[in-house]
Amino acid sequence: MKKASQLNFGEKVVINDIDVLSPHCNRLLEVGFTPGQQIELVHKSFFDDPLAFALRGTIIAIRKHEADSITVI
Secondary structure, eight states, X not given: OEEGXXXXXXXXXXXXXXXXXXXXXXXXXXXXXXXXXXXXXXXXXXXXXXXEEEETTEEEEEXXXXXXXXEEO
């Protein structure tokens, strides 16, 4: 399985799972990163941190270590 942090610019995927053991799980769910939701990587900063994703009609930036806890298909 691929992690959200491994996406290429412009790649669209669907969230498969979020690691519930991650300390960032609740925050990701609250801002809209839920299983079944389509996301697109729209911006990568230097050293891939932070990453900006388009989802639910908005753009949300998260840290690379947070994106590592999101599994996509």
